[in-house]
Amino acid sequence: MDVNWNLLIQQLIIGLANGSLIALIALGYTMVYGIVELINFAHGEVFMMGAFFAATVVGLTGVTPQSAPLIIIGAAALALVSAMLFSAGINFGIDRIAYRRLRRAPRLAPLIAAIGFSFILMNIAIYWKGGNPISPPALLPQKYRAYNVLNEWFGLDTTIRLRPLDLLVFAITIPILFALTWFVYRTRSGKAMRATAQDRDAAALMGIDVNRTIGMAFLIGGALAGAAGMIALYYTSAARFQMGFRYGLFAFTAAVLGGIGNLYGAVVGSLLIGIVWSLSDGFMKTLIGGWGAQWTPSVIFGVLVLVMVFKPSGLFGDHVPEKV
């Protein structure tokens, strides 16, 4: 079979960008699961709310692609930070209102509450921006829209496109990932978080404020989801109330693939899922000729089911025996 190398490389670039985007969401899942063993089902919707809020903030600044470059960068940074704060607030609020009261309830109670919150947030999003997809206020100057970094900067004669937008995704994601690693492994609060994840009762005995630490995990997870929301808004140039479901489950799949509770695992899993995603988008249509073209959800959920059934600890997770 002929392999279309250009398409393959193109899809790999998109896959890595998508992967680093879902890494930000997956980290929120994995941190929360690591610390309270809860699949925070509303996390995808927290991400979606971040995207909506970013769109609103950019709209309020009134910046257009014709504005001065510094003003555009400033508006984008403002939108990014405010989306992070907004999503962090929502995630923290949900924990404070519901999950905290359900810490000692049967395991499925907080999960069901989380599903409930995910639907509540979706409905709020419908009130806010309506049921149809919205497109973000334009920010990127016209010149950069059809700009190919490989042609313009490196002088390569190729049809493979690397857009400034792809690079921006990495430029925002990678520093955030480093900052998170530094926080979790180098600061006192991060240490408290790891201790709480390991043994909540023992951590409490050592004088760690467990509720505060768990709240912080929700705050950070929410902030990362908000950043992802802003990036997704501009990377796909669309946002819809349902976007959180798909992205959220893909990110959750990534977190499970990498071994839930493991931060590096979540990043590696996300990059893998991102690549699977874009390859499926690019190639499934030709592999299964004559049938529909939207196989990606089946492929990713297939990965999810296979990992959960055959290796629930994921690629890098420790095997956790069931607690009796």
Place this chain on the structure above:
Amino acid sequence: MASRSVTAPQSRFNPIDDWRRLIGPVILVFAFIYPLIDSWLGLRQLGKLEGMLILVILAMGLNIVVGYAGLLDLGYAAFFAIGAYTMAFLTSPASFFVRKGWVPEFMQNFWPAMAVSWGVAAIFGVILGAPTLRLRGDYLAIVTLGFGEIVPNFFLNAVSITGGTQGLNRVGMPPAISIPFTDITLRFGPTDQRNWYWLMLVVVLFTLFLSLRFHNSRLGRSWVAVREDEIAAASMGVNLVRTKLWAFAMGASFAGFAGSIFSSAFQFVHPDQFAFSVSVMVLAMVILGGIGNVYGVILGAMLIGGFDRILAEQLNRPLHWFGEAVNSEGIQGHDVGSDRFLVFGLALVIMMLWRPEGILPSKRRKLEFHEHDHVEEGVT
């Protein structure tokens, strides 16, 4: 003695008070004569009630998996889809299988096709349930959710068989039934809403009967045992694999019933009818009404289904009137139908926080949910 503990009820049957004895028959009679009242008063709600009855069947089926056996299934709509598509594959003249001549003539009839849908859904219950057997509660939930997304996605993409986004129409309808010794013939055309309603009501009663019998059977008791403590149940000789697979199969088979009637009554199947929100809506019914208690589940289905199909529409007029009164354009233009996700979500959250056992709880489930309450009281 304030301390409570989980003990088996004194008797296998719940004690029935005198007034409770009457409620069942009264509701039943009312349900059966409702179509006459409907046409007498000109309410025109039958078509919507049909949709609600299908939701009741679904909720009872999910109750077997979630309520009896304690396996949180987030992909229940998949079995609904399988039932509906099986019916369409067998009876629709537009179906790939019928056009190829693979479906024998007698199978293209509604009744045999309904039995097949029931069986196919049950088999898929086993097939999709089998991989989840080793998994714990929340992992199991996510895997079932994965299947719940894969199945409609498959129906969406397998264009040559399922028609993809076109869906399948002209699904077969039941042949007319003539009641012996009378002149009455029950026809099932697109306009015979009354007969469809009665047909669905009979199926609801049949599934209710099955649910009740399951609850008191040997299988039903092993479901409870597995739900309360898997390891203890296994060591007492309950076969975990068989017990769980039966739960998935029976739960799915109810959805097969519901799906086959749904596609036949509404003459159309489309992948979008089986989205995740359907699974969550049915779950919300089970949890709101009373997880594990069939009557509670029926109540939950009537409440949420009633809001979804009837009340949301009826509330629009008073709300718009109120909006005019306070001169608010937002309220005037608001469609209560767009609040459905909020209602499902709030139902789940509020019940989990304040009454996890539901409005009409099963006594045993209630004790399980409050198992830790007195422990905490003892500590402080």
